[in-house]
Amino acid sequence: MIGKxxxxxxxxxxxxAAIERFHQLFGARLLERExxxxxxxxxxxxxxxxxxxxxxxxxxxxxxxxxxLRERGEGVHHLSxxxxxxxxxxxRLHRKGVRLLDERPRRGLHGRKIAFLDPTSTDGVLIELxxxxxxxxx
Amino acid sequence: MIGKxxxxxxxxxxxxAAIERFHQLFGARLLERExxxxxxxxxxxxxxxxxxxxxxxxxxxxxxxxxxLRERGEGVHHLSxxxxxxxxxxxRLHRKGVRLLDERPRRGLHGRKIAFLDPTSTDGVLIELxxxxxxxxx
Numbered sequence: 001m002i003g004k005x006x007x008x009x010x011x012x013x014x015x016x017a018a019i020e021r022f023h024q025l026f027g028a029r030l031l032e033r034e035x036x037x038x039x040x041x042x043x044x045x046x047x048x049x050x051x052x053x054x055x056x057x058x059x060x061x062x063x064x065x066x067x068x069l070r071e072r073g074e075g076v077h078h079l080s081x082x083x084x085x086x087x088x089x090x091x092r093l094h095r096k097g098v099r100l101l102d103e104r105p106r107r108g109l110h111g112r113k114i115a116f117l118d119p120t121s122t123d124g125v126l127i128e129l130x131x132x133x134x135x136x137x138x
Numbered sequence: 139m140i141g142k143x144x145x146x147x148x149x150x151x152x153x154x155a156a157i158e159r160f161h162q163l164f165g166a167r168l169l170e171r172e173x174x175x176x177x178x179x180x181x182x183x184x185x186x187x188x189x190x191x192x193x194x195x196x197x198x199x200x201x202x203x204x205x206x207l208r209e210r211g212e213g214v215h216h217l218s219x220x221x222x223x224x225x226x227x228x229x230r231l232h233r234k235g236v237r238l239l240d241e242r243p244r245r246g247l248h249g250r251k252i253a254f255l256d257p258t259s260t261d262g263v264l265i266e267l268x269x270x271x272x273x274x275x276x
Contacts, residue, residue: 002164002165004187005186008146008217010261010262011262012262018261021261022261025231025236027139048143049140049141050142051142074261075257075261075262075263076217076263081187096162098163122159123159123160123193123213124149124150124212124213124214
């Protein structure tokens with residue numbers, strides 16, 4: 001089954017301004033910054049009173065994040081939940097009729113395995129499953 | 139300042155089906171159900187592995203939730219965070235330039251005080267502040 005909330009992901013236009021805004025307004029602390037070449041995505045992970053918030057932006061209008069920003073604007077993009085066995089969990093959800101955007105896990109930050117469910121199967125909410133590398137199993 | 143995440147609110151078309159779906163797919167447990175006459179909103183609060191998820195629906199297409207459902211469809215609606223002193227917090231945020239949808243708190247479920255921030259001030263994310271009744275102060 002799925003476990004605890006891993007993070008709430010938010011797409012923003014100006015990443016630096018958003019990091020500063022979430023800090024000034026809500027006391028959020030910056031935990032990490034990373035630029036993902038493959039997807040041309042700029043990522044900042046914040047700690048917002050115990051909840052991790054992942055801010056996503058992109059300098060490239062044709063990237064996935066860039067397209068969403070252009071077409072739908074800023075806002076909550078997905079909710080991410082831990083799982084210990086992502087392949088088994090995807091199979092279980094598929095058997096229950098959930099459409100999968102990723103039939104097999106792909107590589108996320110720091111060697112994590114990630115996969116997205118099709119939001120048409122989950123009331124319009126884009127849900128990501130994430131499995132930590134072996135050493136981080138909880 | 140704002141405190142911990144209180145809940146993630148999701149607007150759904152069919153509340154009964156969504157409660158069952160979140161249970162079957164993700165093991166979410168139903169904590170409470172309530173129908174709010176004033177706003178014609180049907181509310182279900184679920185525990186999803188430690189995170190409270192508030193499912194919102196409405197039988198009335200002209201209600202606030204009904205309009206959002208018709209215009210934007212299902213999906214994440216707002217993020218709600220605890221605060222101990224909602225009036226002071228609204229004043230602090232206003233001084234920092236945040237536009238407020240509720241300049242003064244209004245009454246939420248179970249005697250809570252709630253207020254929404256204008257999402258144009260918070261990167262497209264609709265944020266609710268919630269203060270528990272006195273006896274529940276943490």
